[in-house]
Amino acid sequence: MYVVLGASGNTGSIIANFLLLKGEKVRVVGRDAARLQRFVRKGAEAFTANVSDAAALADAFEGARAAYLMLPPSMTSQDYRADQERESDAIAKAVKESGLRYAVHLSSYGAHVLEGTGPIAGLHSSEQKLNAISGLNVLHLRAAYFMENNLAAIGMIHGMGIFGHALLADLKLPMIATRDIGDYAAQRLLDLNFSGKQTRELLGERDLSMTEATAVIARGIGKPDLRYVQFPYEEVQQVLLQMGIPPKTAALFIEMYKAINAGVVAPQEPRSPENTTPTSFEKFVQDVFTPAYHGKAATA
Numbered sequence: 001m002y003v004v005l006g007a008s009g010n011t012g013s014i015i016a017n018f019l020l021l022k023g024e025k026v027r028v029v030g031r032d033a034a035r036l037q038r039f040v041r042k043g044a045e046a047f048t049a050n051v052s053d054a055a056a057l058a059d060a061f062e063g064a065r066a067a068y069l070m071l072p073p074s075m076t077s078q079d080y081r082a083d084q085e086r087e088s089d090a091i092a093k094a095v096k097e098s099g100l101r102y103a104v105h106l107s108s109y110g111a112h113v114l115e116g117t118g119p120i121a122g123l124h125s126s127e128q129k130l131n132a133i134s135g136l137n138v139l140h141l142r143a144a145y146f147m148e149n150n151l152a153a154i155g156m157i158h159g160m161g162i163f164g165h166a167l168l169a170d171l172k173l174p175m176i177a178t179r180d181i182g183d184y185a186a187q188r189l190l191d192l193n194f195s196g197k198q199t200r201e202l203l204g205e206r207d208l209s210m211t212e213a214t215a216v217i218a219r220g221i222g223k224p225d226l227r228y229v230q231f232p233y234e235e236v237q238q239v240l241l242q243m244g245i246p247p248k249t250a251a252l253f254i255e256m257y258k259a260i261n262a263g264v265v266a267p268q269e270p271r272s273p274e275n276t277t278p279t280s281f282e283k284f285v286q287d288v289f290t291p292a293y294h295g296k297a298a299t300a
Contacts, residue, residue, distance in 0.1 A: 113259075
């Protein structure tokens with residue numbers, strides 16, 4: 001039996017479907033029972049729980065061969081970091097109490113840094129809590145900047161005809177498609193070929209600057225004149241607030257963008273076949289970004 005936290009999310013859904021296709025027993029965990037039904041129809045067992053509920057999670061992990069662990073993002077959180085700490089406390093307590101022996105944990109590149117990295121600091125903390133559990137074999141996947149983060153620009157491209165963000169225009173970033181994270185995590189869960197406390201960076205197909213990413217998007221959506229504009233941090237923070245993101249959470253993401261721009265959040269592993277994943281940004285734009293831009297269902 002495998003347990004998948006955040007099963008209805010971008011990575012969790014890939015993992016759950018992969019394991020079900022392999023004929024494995026899967027217990028999908030999520031806050032919304034209705035969103036788990038698509039897995040139940042494929043043979044999964046649904047388990048409704050909040051990731052801050054240690055007792056419920058301990059029940060979910062009971063008897064599991066391995067679990068996929070992650071902290072679900074919530075941009076409406078009044079205090080994102082405090083919520084992260086509550087959730088990682090609950091997950092670690094549940095792992096310990098249930099005697100879970102294997103886990104793959106979704107972390108982020110930059111999670112080696114203690115603080116000053118926005119929400120990534122919460123993943124550093126989560127890693128440390130899991131590393132403190134004796135008897136747990138855990139693989140921390142330090143994933144690169146999600147290609148899906150760029151979907152937030154669609155409204156701006158429609159409304160203003162530009163792609164604006166706080167990130168430096170020419171800073172090369174490792175960018176990864178979340179489906180590649182799901183595929184990698186699912187295979188490692190199936191193989192369970194790790195022991196002790198391990199980390200693995202996942203760096204996407206190649207590094208891209210925001211200028212380069214914007215050029216790929218421009219070709220994909222048929223807007224050759226689309227350009228990238230780096231906005232001042234204060235302006236980006238105002239945009240986040242206008243989107244309804246609470247002030248403390250908005251400030252936390254600005255802290256992350258500053259850490260990325262300063263090179264504090266940066267890969268620690270040299271790029272290799274082991275940490276390079278297959279989906280190119282061109283493929284992501286074709287399969288996900290362009291359909292979303294045109295208001296159609298994505299093919300991936």
